[in-house]
Structure formats: C-alpha cells, structure tokens
Amino acid sequence: MRSNLGFFSDEKFRSIFFQTLVxxxxxxxxxxVISTTSYNLEKRNIATGWSFLQNPAGFDIxxxxxxxxxxxxxHLKVYFVGVLNTLLVSVTGCIAATILGFILGIVxxxxxxxxxxxxxxxxxFSRNVPLLLQIILWYSILIQLPRVKQSxxxxxVFYISNRGLYSPRPIFESGFSYVSIAILLALISSFxxxxxxxxxxxxxxxxxxxxxxxxxxxxIVPLILFFILGSPLSFEHPELKGFNFKGGLVIRPEFIAMFxxxxxxxxxxxxxxxxxxxxxxxKGQREASAAIGLKQxxxxxxxxxxxxxxxxxxxxxxQYLNLTKNSSLGIAVGYADLVHGFGGISLNxxxxxxxxxxxxxxxxxxxxxxxxxxxxxxxxxxxxxEK
Amino acid sequence: xxxLLSIFAVVAxxxxxxxxxLDDVKNRGFxxxxxxxxxxxxxxxxxxxxWAGLDADMCRAVAVAVFGxxxxxxxITTTGKSRFPTLASGEVDMLxxxxxxxxxxxxNLGFEFVGVNFYDGQGFMVPSALGVSSATExxxxxxxxxxGTTTELNLADFFRLNGISYEALPIETxxxxxxxxxxxxxxxxxxxxxxxxxxxxxxxxxxxxxxxxEIISKEPLGxxxxxxxxxxxxxxxxxxxxxxxxxxxxxxxxxxxxxxxxNVPEVLRLLGVEGNYGEMLELSNDWAYQIIKQIGNYSESYxxxxxxxxxxxxxxxxxxxxxxxxxxxxxxxx
Numbered sequence: 001m002r003s004n005l006g007f008f009s010d011e012k013f014r015s016i017f018f019q020t021l022v023x024x025x026x027x028x029x030x031x032x033v034i035s036t037t038s039y040n041l042e043k044r045n046i047a048t049g050w051s052f053l054q055n056p057a058g059f060d061i062x063x064x065x066x067x068x069x070x071x072x073x074x075h076l077k078v079y080f081v082g083v084l085n086t087l088l089v090s091v092t093g094c095i096a097a098t099i100l101g102f103i104l105g106i107v108x109x110x111x112x113x114x115x116x117x118x119x120x121x122x123x124x125f126s127r128n129v130p131l132l133l134q135i136i137l138w139y140s141i142l143i144q145l146p147r148v149k150q151s152x153x154x155x156x157v158f159y160i161s162n163r164g165l166y167s168p169r170p171i172f173e174s175g176f177s178y179v180s181i182a183i184l185l186a187l188i189s190s191f192x193x194x195x196x197x198x199x200x201x202x203x204x205x206x207x208x209x210x211x212x213x214x215x216x217x218x219x220i221v222p223l224i225l226f227f228i229l230g231s232p233l234s235f236e237h238p239e240l241k242g243f244n245f246k247g248g249l250v251i252r253p254e255f256i257a258m259f260x261x262x263x264x265x266x267x268x269x270x271x272x273x274x275x276x277x278x279x280x281x282x283k284g285q286r287e288a289s290a291a292i293g294l295k296q297x298x299x300x301x302x303x304x305x306x307x308x309x310x311x312x313x314x315x316x317x318x319q320y321l322n323l324t325k326n327s328s329l330g331i332a333v334g335y336a337d338l339v340h341g342f343g344g345i346s347l348n349x350x351x352x353x354x355x356x357x358x359x360x361x362x363x364x365x366x367x368x369x370x371x372x373x374x375x376x377x378x379x380x381x382x383x384x385x386e387k
Numbered sequence: 388x389x390x391l392l393s394i395f396a397v398v399a400x401x402x403x404x405x406x407x408x409l410d411d412v413k414n415r416g417f418x419x420x421x422x423x424x425x426x427x428x429x430x431x432x433x434x435x436x437x438w439a440g441l442d443a444d445m446c447r448a449v450a451v452a453v454f455g456x457x458x459x460x461x462x463i464t465t466t467g468k469s470r471f472p473t474l475a476s477g478e479v480d481m482l483x484x485x486x487x488x489x490x491x492x493x494x495n496l497g498f499e500f501v502g503v504n505f506y507d508g509q510g511f512m513v514p515s516a517l518g519v520s521s522a523t524e525x526x527x528x529x530x531x532x533x534x535g536t537t538t539e540l541n542l543a544d545f546f547r548l549n550g551i552s553y554e555a556l557p558i559e560t561x562x563x564x565x566x567x568x569x570x571x572x573x574x575x576x577x578x579x580x581x582x583x584x585x586x587x588x589x590x591x592x593x594x595x596x597x598x599x600x601e602i603i604s605k606e607p608l609g610x611x612x613x614x615x616x617x618x619x620x621x622x623x624x625x626x627x628x629x630x631x632x633x634x635x636x637x638x639x640x641x642x643x644x645x646x647x648x649x650n651v652p653e654v655l656r657l658l659g660v661e662g663n664y665g666e667m668l669e670l671s672n673d674w675a676y677q678i679i680k681q682i683g684n685y686s687e688s689y690x691x692x693x694x695x696x697x698x699x700x701x702x703x704x705x706x707x708x709x710x711x712x713x714x715x716x717x718x719x720x721x
Contacts, residue, residue: 038533043615047495058540062554071543105406147571162572163529243517243528243574244554253572346559348468348535351496 026040036173037354052350057153059345063252065335082338083363088326089258089337090367095281097323098316101270106300108275119271127268132329135261140331142253157247159238164252166245168235175232182222190214219280254335258327266323273315309382321368328364338363367369401534401620408480408619409453409669417459420446424464424560427691429485429505430699438462444688445504445610448626449481452674459683466559468535471496474613481623483610484578484600486535487656492611500570501624503609505693506705506714508602509538510580512587517574518519522601526551531564531573533557538578541604551699561586572578579606588698597662622668631717632657633684634710639672640683643676657720664720685715 021377026239041048053076061069065088071357101220107118126134142160146152153163159166188215197208238248246352281304289299331344338360402468412418413550422430422442431697438446439690443462463482471677474482475497485507486492488500502570519525522545534557538580546553550665556573558564576586580602587596610627611720633639638646646654655661657719658676682688691708693699707713 023559058543060543060546060553060555061511071540071547072535081517134656143567143572162570242526246527334559334563334568336557340557345534345539349540350470351471353472 004086013140041354047260048177048355048356050354052352052355055350056057057346063254063334066075074183075350076343077345077353079103079338079342079359082341082343083334085335086324086327086337089255089262089327089330089367093259093262093266093323093327094320096259097266097319100263102274104267104271105274105278109272109278123268123271126265126268127272131261131265132170133328134265135332136210137258138260138336139253140335142257145253149236149240151240156239158160159240162253163244164250165256166238166248166250168249169249171234171236173232173234178229179222179226182225184216186214186217190217193217204227209290224267254330254333257333258335260328262323262326269319270316273312273319274308277310277312278304280311281307293338306360306382310384313379313382317372317379320371320375324367324371325364399485409617409622411621412453412480416454417461418453418481419448419461419463419479420449420468420494421465421473421484422446422462423484424466425563426485427589428581428699430462430483439503439692441688442485442610443690444682444692445483445627446481448630449623450678450680451669452622452626452629452670453682455671455674455677461489466535467533467696468559471498471544474498475609477613481612482621485582486611487579487606487610488611489537490611497614498611499614499620500609500611501620502717503607504629505608505626506609507579507581507606509541509604509606510583510602511599512568512583512596513574513578513599515595519599522548522552522599522603525553525575526555527553528573528574529554529556530575530577531556531558531567532577533561533564534559536578537604537606542577545603565589568605577692579608581608581699584699584701588700592621593698619667624672625668626674626678628717628720629657629678630682630685630688631708631715632720633675633679633719634686635710638679638684639687640680643679647676653720701716 008017038048047215055074056072057078059070060071061078061081063085067077067081068301069077069081094336104119104122108116110116145160145162148161151159151166153159157168189212193208193213195212201207236247238245238294240246245255265313274376285303285307286299289303294302328338328339334340343356343360347353350356397596422438422440425431426440428440430438430446431568432438438460441691446460446462447457451457453459463473463479465479465482470486471492473479483504484619485505486500487507490500493500511525513525517642526545530542530553532542532555535549542553542555553575556567561578561582564576564578567573568586568591571589576583578586578653580598583598587593587598590596610623613622632653636651636657637645638654643658647660649655649656652661656664657687658679659665659672659674663672665674670675671677683691689703690696695699695702703711705713706715709716
C-alpha cells in the first residue's frame with residue numbers, strides 16, 4: 001500500500017500513467033467503433049470496399065465548368081467534379097469576402113456617422129442570420145427573375161433570366177498568343193521596374209512614377225499590338241434556341257446564390273476582424289506619421305495596415321476555413337459541390353455511405369490544412385521581424 | 388481494468404444484440420414507418436393533419452396487424468436520400484415510400500422488398516404552352532430531377548439512347564421540384580408518372596401542365612424492411628397481401644362482418660374464422676379482419692387516394708387485379 005502510494009506521488013510516474021491510460025482508452029474506443037461498424041455491416045449484408053469508384057455513375061452533372069462530365073463516367077470523376085466545384089465557389093468566395101470585408105472594416109471606422117451605422121447594420125444582420133437561410137433567400141430571389149424566354153437584355157449582349165446570366169464567350173484567334181505574351185512581358189517588366197524604383201528611392205530619395213508607367217506597359221502596349229495584328233479576338237453570342245440559350249458563357253443561379261451568400265456572410269466577420277486589427281494599432285502611430293507630413297492614403301498603406309495585418313491574418317485564416325466548409329451547404333440549392341455530388345448522389349446510388357463520407361471528410365481536411373499551411377507562411381512573412 | 392472491459396462488453400452486446408423487429412415494435416407500443424416528405428395520394432398530411440395516402444395506408448395496415456389499432460403509427464418523413472440510411476440504422480421499422488424495387492437495393496444495400504403496392508413508370512411533365520408532344524422533342528431542355536433515385540439514372544439513359552442533350556437541375560424533394568418547375572427554372576419535371584399526377588393536381592391550374600405519353604421505365608414501388616429479419620418481413624408482406632386478397636374475394640370494410648359467416652373457405656381462413664394463420668405470424672388471429680375493417684381492401688385504398696375520382700385521376704391500369712387485366716397478384720392464402 002505504502003509503496004503504491006509512493007509510486008503515485010512520483011510526478012513522472014503519474015504523468016506517464018495517465019497519458020498511457022488516456023491513449024489506451026482512446027484506442028479501445030476506436031476499436032469498439034470500428035468493430036461494431038464492421039460487425040453490423042456484415043450482419044446487414046452491406047458490401048464494403050473501394051471498387052465502386054470505378055463503376056459508371058449513370059447520372060449526369062450539368063454544372064461542371066472545368067471537366068466535361070457524361071453519365072458513363074465513373075464515380076471517381078464525380079468526385080473530381082465535386083472537388084473542383086467546391087474549390088471554385090470557395091476561392092471566388094474568399095476573394096470577394098476579403099475585398100468586401102476590408103472595405104467595410106475601414107468604412108466602419110470612418111467618421112461619417114451614416115456610413116459607419118449602415119455598415120454596422122449590415123454586419124449585425126448578416127452575421128446573425130443563419131447562413132443556410134441566406135443561401136435560400138438569394139436563390140428564391142434569383143429564381144423569381146424573368147423566365148428564359150422573357151430574359152432581360154443588358155447592353156445588347158448580356159441576358160439575365162432565372163436560368164442564369166448569359167454573356168458572350170471570347171474566342172481567341174491565331175495571333176492572340178502574341179498579345180498574351182506581350183501582357184506577360186509587361187507584367188514582368190513592371191515588377192522589375194517596381195524593384196528598381198524602390199532601390200533607387202532607398203538610395204537617393206528620388207521617386208519614380210511606377211504606377212502610371214506600369215499601367216502604360218500592361219494596357220497600352222498590348223492594346224496597340226492587338227490592333228496591329230488586326231483584332232484577333234471574336235465573341236460567340238448566346239442565342240435563344242429551343243428551350244434554352246445556346247452558346248456564350250453562363251453563370252448559373254445556384255452558383256450565384258452560393259457565391260453571394262458565402263461572401264456576404266463571411267465579409268461581415270472579416271470586416272470586424274479588420275476593424276479590430278486597425279484599432280489595435282496605437283493612435284500615436286497615426287499621429288506621428290501625420291506629424292512627419294505623410295499623406296492620409298500613405299499613412300494607411302505604409303503605417304497602419306502592415307501593423308494591423310499581424311492581428312488580422314490569424315483570425316482571417318479561420319474565416320477562409322469556415323467559408324470553405326460552409327460551401328458544403330450547396331446541397332440546399334442544388335449546387336453540385338463535393339457533398340452534393342459525391343457525398344450525396346454517388347453515396348445514395350451506390351449505398352457506400354462509410355466510404356463516401358470518409359473520402360469527403362478527408363478531402364475537406366486536406367483542403368483546410370492546405371489553406372492553413374499557406375496562410376501560416378504568409379503570416380510568418382508579415383510578422384514583426386526582430387533584428 | 389477488468390470491470391471496464393466488462394462494461395464495454397455489455398455495451399457492445401446491447402448495441403449488437405438484435406431482438407426481432409416484431410418484438411421491438413410490440414414492446415415500443417407503436418410502429419415507426421418511413422414515408423415521403425409529402426406526396427399527395429401516397430403519403431401526405433390531409434386537411435386535419437392526419438397522414439393519408441396509399442403508402443400511409445400500408446403503414447396503418449401493418450400497425451393494425453400488430454396492434455389492432457390504426458392509430459399506432461409514427462410517420463417519419465424521409466427524402467429520396469435519407470430513406471435508406473434511416474431504415475438501415477433502425478430509425479424506422481419499415482419504409483413505404485414510393486421506393487422502386489431494384490436488384491442493387493435488394494441485394495447490395497441489405498434490404499428486402501416484400502411486395503409491390505403500386506406499379507409505376509417514369510414519365511415527363513411540361514407546361515402545355517411549350518407545345519411539346521413527345522419526350523424525344525426535349526433536346527436541350529432543363530430537367531428537374533430528384534437526386535438519389537432510379538429516375539435519375541433512367542433519365543440519363545433515355546437521353547443518351549435518343550442522342551439528345553439535356554441539362555439536369557438536381558433537387559431534393561418533390562416540393563422543390565414543384566417550385567422550380569412552376570417558376571420556369573426547369574422546362575421539364577421527371578419522376579414516376581403517379582408523382583407527376585400528384586404534382587399536377589397540386590398546381591393552381593392543372594390544365595396548364597401536360598404529362599407526356601412516354602413511360603420510360605418500370606418502377607415497381609413497394610414497402611421494404613431490413614434484410615435478414617424474416618419474421619418481420621412476413622408480417623409486412625402479408626399485411627399487403629391480405630388487402631389484395633380481400634379485393635379478390637370481394638371483401639370490403641363494409642361487408643367484412645357479414646363475410647364472417649361466408650361459406651367460401653379462403654374467406655374464412657383470411658378472416659381468422661378457420662385456421663391459425665395469425666398465430667404463425669405471431670399476431671392475433673383476426674389481424675386480417677382488422678386490416679380490412681379499419682383500412683379496407685386494396686381497391687378501397689386505391690380509389691380513396693389515387694383513383695379516378697381523386698385529384699390524381701390515375702386509372703387502375705397495371706394496378707388492376709390479374710383477373711381484371713392488371714398484374715396485381717397475391718399468392719394464395721392457405
């Protein structure tokens with residue numbers, strides 16, 4: 001009894017004992033879940049395995065902007081279409097939410113009472129109404145747009161109906177590749193000019209009009225080349241034929257509803273993060289920069305934002321993760337994302353629930369970890385560097 | 388540690404040990420029946436909030452067989468997608484949910500279809516203003532389709548076979564289909580012909596919608612249970628068969644009491660006057676009598692829910708008895 005107590009009063013022994021106990025219990029629990037699952041699967045004669053991935057899907061997915069999908073393709077391809085659609089709405093949503101969030105966060109701090117109140121109302125409304133309702137709201141509005149035969153025509157080339165937004169599709173003819181090369185070269189040289197100008201300013205204090213010269217390089221030079229080559233670009237216009245518009249580019253209402261709801265909802269959170277970040281920079285910084293005669297826009301760009309970013313980026317990362325995971329709500333409006341296509345239709349047609357769900361979960365985990373990885377690199381690059 | 392292990396063993400046993408579904412239902416005191424989220428004529432709440440329809444009657448018939456009381460049912464709504472996991476997990480005791488009997492569902496998913504309570508086929512419905520008279524003219528149309536169904540697969544096959552293209556608009560429930568079709572987001576709605584009739588009946592102006600003549604598939608719809616529990620499967624199977632046999636023998640809810648003194652042997656066997664068929668099923672001996680008395684025979688249920696006198700206006704067709712030109716057929720009651 002005594003020796004036993006002696007062991008327990010030893011801190012090292014105690015910590016090892018409890019850690020082993022916790023790991024052991026966890027392993028036991030895991031074993032219990034797996035064995036019960038496989039026992040019940042076997043008992044109910046439910047087939048397991050991964051071979052279903054190679055079977056033809058048998059159904060069609062219409063929303064697949066990157067891959068052509070036919071009903072004879074496999075469930076594996078359903079998976080890839082789903083991943084691409086999830087990435088499409090997540091990436092565009094993150095970009096839009098960031099831009100909107102930054103603008104709103106700054107406007108919220110503006111001294112204009114009306115503007116800052118309006119943003120306040122927007123933030124409180126959109127972050128306190130469930131996202132699912134917002135998605136359904138946007139979709140309900142979009143399908144109340146005119147029917148396809150009574151489409152609204154905008155600027156003679158765009159058509160808006162409840163089937164989506166139709167626009168002309170650019171067709172690149174031979175010769176356009178020279179224009180692309182010119183744009184690429186212009187981008188590289190603008191980047192080099194920017195570096196050179198910075199160095200020169202550091203050394204001599206002289207400034208160089210980087211912005212206007214870059215604009216000139218990127219827009220004017222390729223444009224001149226474009227006309228010299230005889231405008232090697234034409235457009236395919238959408239035309240109403242039979243049931244639907246044929247040709248052109250189309251953005252479907254399911255995508256628009258998801259995009260709007262996700263970016264507007266997340267932008268509300270981001271704007272609060274941006275506001276907190278800016279407010280975390282001490283007032284003295286602003287006053288000191290004003291005292292040395294910097295312009296208002298420069299104070300924001302050179303003094304406030306770089307310091308605020310250190311506070312902004314970590315919570316911003318979790319907003320990106322949230323947005324990506326929230327895109328799984330696409331099922332509510334029939335947006336063909338990963339959960340809807342592979343985790344829903346394939347699962348249901350094959351009955352391989354555990355396999356499909358495991359794949360979907362692993363995929364979201366990988367996407368999230370990738371986002372975290374890159375955001376962490378970015379975060380390190382903007383942190384205060386001690387010299 | 389030993390104690391812990393024994394606790395785990397007990398829990399594991401409680402999870403895996405499975406008494407028969409029939410005993411579970413009896414102990415619980417009511418039946419859990421999986422139905423649609425609302426499809427008029429098959430299973431939908433009526434004006435007083437009571438579930439009504441052909442499938443709802445199927446659920447009630449089983450409840451009557453077990454308890455002798457048509458109200459001992461809890462209706463649990465399921466979507467096309469949630470229905471199978473709901474049944475497999477034991478959340479419901481049976482499904483009566485417009486579910487097509489196919490080999491993969493019967494074999495691979497681990498279910499058992501116990502019969503067919505409605506012979507259906509997949510059709511198309513379009514606005515009459517479109518002026519379409521055949522499904523082969525639908526090239527380029529946007530089609531509303533319920534995901535996770537056999538109709539989804541048939542649709543792809545049909546368009547591929549005919550070499551025409553379409554754009555699928557995936558939806559989850561019949562209500563979503565209605566909403567999108569009526570708003571013009573899709574040109575065509577495709578599902579079982581009975582479902583189309585139900586949807587059309589619910590439109591503000593049914594004449595504006597037309598069901599195209601093509602029936603592109605066989606859709607035998609019937610109740611199903613988990614594979615392996617044969618006793619329970621028998622109870623559901625014979626509850627359905629009892630209704631069909633009652634129609635064959637001309638027994639209705641009105642004349643069932645008079646039929647107790649019939650001189651036809653099969654009538655007496657069915658009503659439990661002769662033989663002990665109820666005991667074989669571990670039910671009371673008047674179980675079939677109660678079904679007919681409280682629910683009616685197949686024809687009564689059909690005419691009240693989906694027949695020509697209802698808004699759905701579906702003629703008996705394939706669902707007439709085999710003696711009357713249909714294919715409805717139940718094995719003999721002996």
